[in-house]
Amino acid sequence: MSNSNPLFRPEVTAALGSQWMGSIRLAQPASASLIAIVAMLIAAALIAYITFGSITKKARVTGITVPVGGQLSVAAPNAGILLNTHVKEGELVKAGQVLFTISTERQNSQGEITALVAQQLATRADSLAAEQRLRQTQYQEKKLALSQRLANLEQEYSQLEQELALSLRRQQLAQQSVSKFETLQGNGYVSAAQTQQKQEDLIDISTRLSTLQRNKTQLQANKIALQDELNTLANTLATDLTQIDRAKASLKQEVAENANRQSSQITAPQAGTVTALTNQNGQAINAGQVLASLIPSDTKGNVDKSKDDQTSAQTAGLLEVHLYVPSRTAGFIQPGQQVLIRYAAFPYQKFGLHTATVTDVSRTPFAPSELPPHLASTILSNAQQAINGFNSNEALYRVRVKLDEQSIQAYGQPQAIKPGMTLEADVLQDSRKIWEWVLEPVLAMTQHA
Template sequence: MGAIRLAQPISGWLIAGVAALVAIALVSFVSLGAMTKKARVTGITIPITGSISIAAPSSGLLMHSHVKEGDIVHAGQILFELSNERQGEKGEITALVAQQLATRQQSLESEQHLRRAQALDKQQALNLRLNNLNNEAAQLEQEISLLQRRHLLAQDSVTKYQTLQNNGYVSAAQTQQKQEELIDIATRLSTLKRASLQQQASKLAIAAELQQVANNLATDQVQLERALA
């Protein structure tokens, strides 16, 4: 009897070959391959040469762009055209703002003139009061000077009458009358001196008020000038 041989179908050989190739590929990947690790980072990406920020002098609407992404630009080159003219329900906002600013400036200038006029009127009234007080003070000084002379004469008269009374030439009643005249003159002189002191105090108060008016006017003008700037 001879040897027995079993014939295998071709599909089995193909399957075995494919399995062998897959096994070889897996072994090669494990031994030679590398795996990239994943990591999560925060931040932003920027060009390697850096970036710059472009800011317009004022805000507005972009009307036209002279460049596109990726273009090379040079210093002084026009990049964008902006318009600050905006439209609102009542028309162009820029014109409305300009009108409001003009109205505000006119109002501030009117306020400035009014403050000056009010300060000038008050200064004139105070100066008039001060001039009247100066005239009254001059007249009062003359009255005080005359009354002081009369007071000296009355003192001399009382002294003489006392001497005459001691010698029997005049009566005590006459001497007493001269003494009463002296007291009356002294009282009037004291009253005039008090009035003079009151006038001096009033003059100082008016002078201080004049200075205060000038200071207030200067402060108001500075504030209005700042508001107008």
């Protein structure tokens, strides 16, 4: 083969000449393979999370703990000075037990007005008592006089009947005499003048008999009139005594009202635990001012005041949570949904979340003015802090929540939940797969197509 026509191209010869130190190999470290494997595992985990994972929609709301049976406010019926507080914070009381004594005394130039009025009322009471005794004495005297007159009439009536009997007998005899004289006159034994005399005697006896019968009728009428007068006298006395009793009852009412103006006692409307005592003895009290709150309980009979606070809380009744939510949140809240609670007094970072269950949702919202007076400011303030875009004039729906536990484990000891504790809660609502949330717009379009 000639030199002009080499067997290999010059480029091949040049390439072979440059590799005299060996072929080029690219090194791949083990870290690159590890990174690729980890990336594949992360991608697989992300795909599995999107496929099988789910997200639960939560409604964040605020609320407060309240007794299941409600909470009563004990208010002052009128203005005055708080003289004495007969109970202590957390004490169990019975229905009708005296809680507070309020002084309502008023002074003028002559002294304390209530005392002066009490003196006048006492004078009126004495006057009514004297009048009652006088009416009863007058009734006894009149009754005695009428009874004596009636007895005299009875005796006179008896004598008159005897006279009538004798007059009738005399009339019969005179009639027989007239008949005999008329027979004798017809036979010529007596004169006509003698017969006429006997007839005149018969007329006199008949006239006397008629007079006696008229007197008997008058006596009967007098007896009836006296008996009616006796009955009327008894009815008049009963009427007078009734009026006096009515006046005495009205006077007793005035006495009680006057005593109440001097000092009044406020009693417990029912058995329960007294809380929220904020006023001190000697402090001025306005009419309608709340002096304490009463948590009703089912405890009956005597109350053992030596029990500890935990036992008192248990006997005072269970607690529940009232959540107040705006309309944009209340639409999907339903009974039976789970609730996760974070108490302000027990930070969830340290004491965790606490479970509960929705039991009821109000059908109509509560205006801010319709919220419980002693809780309204707290509820609205918490709602403004926890709910974005909340308007303090917005109406709120009330959601009642049943607590799974009535106490919290804090540092190994159970701490009882107390009424009035503020809290935040997450109401667990709709739960969906992650891919459903991602593809929700596409699925919505498919359903509408």
